[in-house]
Amino acid sequence: MQSPVTHAVDADFLALPRAALADAALDAARRGGAQHADLRVQRLRSQHLELRDGRVVVAADQESVGLAVRVLRDGVWGFAAHVDLTPETAAATARRALEVSGTLAALATERVTLADEPVHAGVTWVSPYDVDPWAVDVADKIGLLTARSTALLAAPGVDHVAASCVQVKEQTFYADTAGTTTTQQRVRVDPDVTITTVDRAAGGFETLRTLAPPTGRGWEYLTGTGWDWDAELAELPDLLAEKVAAPSVEAGPTDLVIDPTNLWLVIHESIGHATEYDRAIGYEAAYAGTSFATPDKLGTLRYGSDVLTVTGDRTVPHGLASVGWDDDGVATGEFDLVRDGVLVGYQVDRSFAPRLGLERSNGCAYADSAEHVPLQRMANVSLRADPDTDRSTAALIDGVEDGIYVVGDRSWSIDMQRYNFQFTGQRFHRIRGGKLVGQVRDVGYQATTTDFWGSLEAVGGRSTWRLGGAFNCGKAQPGQVAPVSHGCPSALLRQVTVLNTGSGS
Amino acid sequence: MSAPGSALVERTLAIAARQAPDAGAVATVREVSEAVVRWANSTLTTNGQTVERRLSVIMLVPLDGGTGAGVATVPAPTALAAGPEGDAVIGEAVAGAVQAARRAGPARDAAPLPASTDGDPGDWHDGAGETSMAVFGRLAEELGASFRPDEASFGFADHRVTTTWLGTSAGVRRRWVEPGGSVEINLKDPATGTSVWGGEGATDVADVDVTALVGRLRDRLPWGRRWIDLPAGRYETILPPSAVSDLMIYMAWSMGGRPAQEGRSAFSRAGGTRVGERLGPLPLTLAGDPAAPGFPDLAYTPVLATTYSGDEVSVFDNGATTGRVEWVRDGEVATLAYPRAAATEYDAPFAAPTDNLVLTGGEDATLEEMVASTERGLLLTCLWYIREVDPSTLLLTGLTRDGVYLVERGEIVGEVNNFRFNESPLDLLRRATEAGTTERTLPREWKDWFTRAAMPPLRVPDYHMTSVSPGR
Numbered sequence: 001m002q003s004p005v006t007h008a009v010d011a012d013f014l015a016l017p018r019a020a021l022a023d024a025a026l027d028a029a030r031r032g033g034a035q036h037a038d039l040r041v042q043r044l045r046s047q048h049l050e051l052r053d054g055r056v057v058v059a060a061d062q063e064s065v066g067l068a069v070r071v072l073r074d075g076v077w078g079f080a081a082h083v084d085l086t087p088e089t090a091a092a093t094a095r096r097a098l099e100v101s102g103t104l105a106a107l108a109t110e111r112v113t114l115a116d117e118p119v120h121a122g123v124t125w126v127s128p129y130d131v132d133p134w135a136v137d138v139a140d141k142i143g144l145l146t147a148r149s150t151a152l153l154a155a156p157g158v159d160h161v162a163a164s165c166v167q168v169k170e171q172t173f174y175a176d177t178a179g180t181t182t183t184q185q186r187v188r189v190d191p192d193v194t195i196t197t198v199d200r201a202a203g204g205f206e207t208l209r210t211l212a213p214p215t216g217r218g219w220e221y222l223t224g225t226g227w228d229w230d231a232e233l234a235e236l237p238d239l240l241a242e243k244v245a246a247p248s249v250e251a252g253p254t255d256l257v258i259d260p261t262n263l264w265l266v267i268h269e270s271i272g273h274a275t276e277y278d279r280a281i282g283y284e285a286a287y288a289g290t291s292f293a294t295p296d297k298l299g300t301l302r303y304g305s306d307v308l309t310v311t312g313d314r315t316v317p318h319g320l321a322s323v324g325w326d327d328d329g330v331a332t333g334e335f336d337l338v339r340d341g342v343l344v345g346y347q348v349d350r351s352f353a354p355r356l357g358l359e360r361s362n363g364c365a366y367a368d369s370a371e372h373v374p375l376q377r378m379a380n381v382s383l384r385a386d387p388d389t390d391r392s393t394a395a396l397i398d399g400v401e402d403g404i405y406v407v408g409d410r411s412w413s414i415d416m417q418r419y420n421f422q423f424t425g426q427r428f429h430r431i432r433g434g435k436l437v438g439q440v441r442d443v444g445y446q447a448t449t450t451d452f453w454g455s456l457e458a459v460g461g462r463s464t465w466r467l468g469g470a471f472n473c474g475k476a477q478p479g480q481v482a483p484v485s486h487g488c489p490s491a492l493l494r495q496v497t498v499l500n501t502g503s504g505s
Numbered sequence: 506m507s508a509p510g511s512a513l514v515e516r517t518l519a520i521a522a523r524q525a526p527d528a529g530a531v532a533t534v535r536e537v538s539e540a541v542v543r544w545a546n547s548t549l550t551t552n553g554q555t556v557e558r559r560l561s562v563i564m565l566v567p568l569d570g571g572t573g574a575g576v577a578t579v580p581a582p583t584a585l586a587a588g589p590e591g592d593a594v595i596g597e598a599v600a601g602a603v604q605a606a607r608r609a610g611p612a613r614d615a616a617p618l619p620a621s622t623d624g625d626p627g628d629w630h631d632g633a634g635e636t637s638m639a640v641f642g643r644l645a646e647e648l649g650a651s652f653r654p655d656e657a658s659f660g661f662a663d664h665r666v667t668t669t670w671l672g673t674s675a676g677v678r679r680r681w682v683e684p685g686g687s688v689e690i691n692l693k694d695p696a697t698g699t700s701v702w703g704g705e706g707a708t709d710v711a712d713v714d715v716t717a718l719v720g721r722l723r724d725r726l727p728w729g730r731r732w733i734d735l736p737a738g739r740y741e742t743i744l745p746p747s748a749v750s751d752l753m754i755y756m757a758w759s760m761g762g763r764p765a766q767e768g769r770s771a772f773s774r775a776g777g778t779r780v781g782e783r784l785g786p787l788p789l790t791l792a793g794d795p796a797a798p799g800f801p802d803l804a805y806t807p808v809l810a811t812t813y814s815g816d817e818v819s820v821f822d823n824g825a826t827t828g829r830v831e832w833v834r835d836g837e838v839a840t841l842a843y844p845r846a847a848a849t850e851y852d853a854p855f856a857a858p859t860d861n862l863v864l865t866g867g868e869d870a871t872l873e874e875m876v877a878s879t880e881r882g883l884l885l886t887c888l889w890y891i892r893e894v895d896p897s898t899l900l901l902t903g904l905t906r907d908g909v910y911l912v913e914r915g916e917i918v919g920e921v922n923n924f925r926f927n928e929s930p931l932d933l934l935r936r937a938t939e940a941g942t943t944e945r946t947l948p949r950e951w952k953d954w955f956t957r958a959a960m961p962p963l964r965v966p967d968y969h970m971t972s973v974s975p976g977r
Contacts, residue, residue: 056609057814060576061601079553084582100554103638104542107649108549139608198768203775204897205768283545286659286691371555413892415904417976420925422902424894446972477661478541479953501894
């Protein structure tokens with residue numbers, strides 16, 4: 001494996017009149033009485049390739065770009081955005097943001113203050129990747145997905161193959177009235193292959209999807225860097241054949257060994273969202289919801305067993321939330337959320353840090369496009385591997401007399417206070433006497449967050465730790481999506497409630 | 506404020522014709538003007554006024570063995586509509602779409618572009634519709650007046666005006682403006698911990714009577730004064746229109762014809778599809794209709810415009826006239842979604858996903874009357890975090906939210922804990938015993954993607970609550 005090349009920000013983004021737009025917008029904001037203002041120019045390029053049964057269904061390129069101005073005047077935010085990248089529009093958009101702030105100021109009974117942040121002037125950050133997806137001919141990309149689809153279609157029992165890859169390049173220029181100016185570029189890819197077997201006579205079907213997570217890498221991820229596609233695709237048909245022939249699960253409390261390819265999503269839903277400070281104080285109450293982990297419990301809430309230590313970061317290589325500076329102009333880093341099972345921190349932005357009594361933000365501001373306002377969004381929230389023993393997944397399985405090993409994510413649902421969740425998965429392997437003895441099907445597991453993490457008996461070592469993630473974490477109104485990764489080891493949890501989804505019970 | 510999108514569409518089609526004279530071409534300009542306001546804990550949180558404009562080019566390129574499709578979408582600043590620099594950007598987008606089409610190979614959904622059915626529309630050269638924060642004048646006043654120290658108010662209001670210009674090399678020229686907005690309010694009573702939600706969609710958000718909406722929510726707050734713990738289990742349950750809409754929307758999204766024909770859908774059955782299958786005793790009809798008879802606010806423009814192909818829709822169908830589709834008719838599965846090519850392949854009618862959904866066929870009973878005729882059961886407010894558990898049965902899981910109430914002898918006697926449910930909308934249609942009056946509603950869960958819905962309340966005798974959810 002070659003080490004990642006650090007690319008430069010693309011010349012055509014650098015050629016945009018960034019300084020002129022910033023000067024025009026920030027000057028207009030200052031003249032209008034803003035105590036703080038920032039301008040963001042954000043460009044998103046994406047390419048979506050999708051094949052069904054070896055034929056292309058979607059080959060689409062999309063690009064969006066615009067400028068966004070946020071002003072803070074007398075403690076009240078105002079936001080406006082426009083598609084035209086001219087200094088005149090930048091100034092007009094700043095004035096529009098001031099108008100917006102004024103129009104609704106009467107509804108604002110609380111005043112916003114921002115945590116201090118050192119000035120970061122003229123800084124640049126580019127995510128680590130080898131091959132820019134836009135440097136690869138689309139014919140080669142489609143050729144690779146076609147070859148993989150064709151090979152799978154030829155395997156016994158595979159009736160349909162869906163193969164897709166979404167590739168994104170995100171570029172952001174940020175400038176604020178304090179003098180911070182950042183220019184950043186990140187690349188991410190989300191490849192996916194799903195095979196389906198159909199029983200036409202009996203009228204049923206079953207699917208299996210690849211476990212490769214979306215990641216902050218380039219096209220090299222599709223060709224073997226960071227994931228062994230050949231190995232995974234080779235075993236997929238046999239695993240599906242075993243799955244479809246497997247017995248239905250017996251519902252009831254069950255010991256689970258959960259693979260990182262499934263556990264990342266539980267962390268996302270039950271810890272990632274629950275430790276968002278804006279949620280915890282009600283800012284999402286009417287939409288995404290609140291959190292059971294309220295600030296009055298900071299430092300005392302028993303989130304889980306002593307084994308549970310969870311951090312937030314925006315720095316891990318290839319993490320989907322990793323970036324140099326956030327959309328508040330804050331330098332990113334790593335911070336504790338749960339330590340030895342106790343809630344010890346929250347994810348914040350510059351407006352929420354002072355409310356929590358923090359001197360500085362931990363860098364969680366993000367807007368998904370120019371037309372949306374930055375919010376507190378999720379860092380890469382990750383579960384620490386066992387720091388002392390590099391226990392393997394097999395060793396965790398060895399500690400289970402009668403249980404299930406859960407692999408890959410599928411269905412997920414959690415309530416608005418992040419208490420009650422239900423997950424399914426791609427594969428479920430029965431454990432008997434510490435050994436895997438074949439798949440079972442129709443498995444769902446349901447728990448209350450603190451009960452679930454309280455039943456965490458052991459985590460695997462560093463060698464089991466993997467980054468999972470998603471492109472489409474949703475929050476806020478109007479809706480925004482954010483890419484985020486979660487690292488975790490394999491984990492052993494005792495007596496989790498398993499349901500049989502085949503009977504719906 | 507902006508140059509009309511019609512000029513940009515014409516330039517794009519002209520450049521496409523020069524670059525690829527044999528190819529079919531679709532050009533779409535879409536401008537979205539939006540104003541939003543959000544509040545929490547009875548204070549303003551975020552807001553904004555934005556303008557976004559994009560040009561999409563779809564090139565349908567003849568190849569050996571068929572036609573390939575490629576799509577390119579680029580931002581459409583004002584500068585794009587004029588000058589050689591704009592032509593270069595458009596030319597690059599067209600070339601990118603042509604290249605993607607060639608690389609993609611012959612498409613399974615290929616069909617000749619639909620011909621124009623109308624003459625030159627009079628509004629083709631008109632500009633874009635606009636909105637601004639001014640639409641919230643009434644809302645700001647009424648909302649501010651509604652804030653009370655003994656209550657916490659949370660919510661969101663938005664108003665967006667979307668203007669679309671669609672032109673194709675087959676002669677279609679259509680422009681349409683779709684204004685739409687909504688107001689959602691969530692009130693919490695700190696004394697009882699109770700939380701209530703209500704929302705309304707409207708063509709013009711200024712028409713929403715916030716004072717009346719808050720009043721209806723306040724009528725529910727006292728129900729939270731008596732708390733009743735109930736265990737998981739099957740309950741007679743009245744689903745209000747919002748809850749019904751979220752379940753019906755998910756079902757409609759799952760009604761692709763090809764997946765059903767290929768045996769990989771809940772609408773498949775051994776040897777065929779479920780079209781013609783009776784679901785249950787109630788003569789319910791789930792239809793989408795651009796004309797929206799009875800619900801003029803739900804009407805939409807009967808022209809297909811899409812930048813993606815999939816099982817239900819095709820880029821080759823851009824410009825097609827769409828009409829009423831009855832997905833379920835008188836209690837039977839009636840129609841599945843087919844792009845034109847798939848419709849030919851399977852000898853089924855062309856049916857595109859509809860932009861509204863109306864469920865009819867119930868009695869005249871209002872929600873209140875259905876409560877009054879209930880001996881013992883649950884009344885829900887809305888559903889949340891609905892996700893598919895088993896696609897072969899369309900089993901969905903999700904949670905109740907912002908108010909579950911116990912009804913005894915026709916009266917609401919208190920508030921009950923929330924539940925997680927596991928249910929299939931197909932099974933609910935099979936088991937529902939009563940449907941009430943159809944009314945416009947706001948889908949709580951899917952509102953970001955689908956707002957035009959009118960549904961009746963439904964009574965289900967044995968709704969499956971699989972666990973208690975401690976959140977309120």
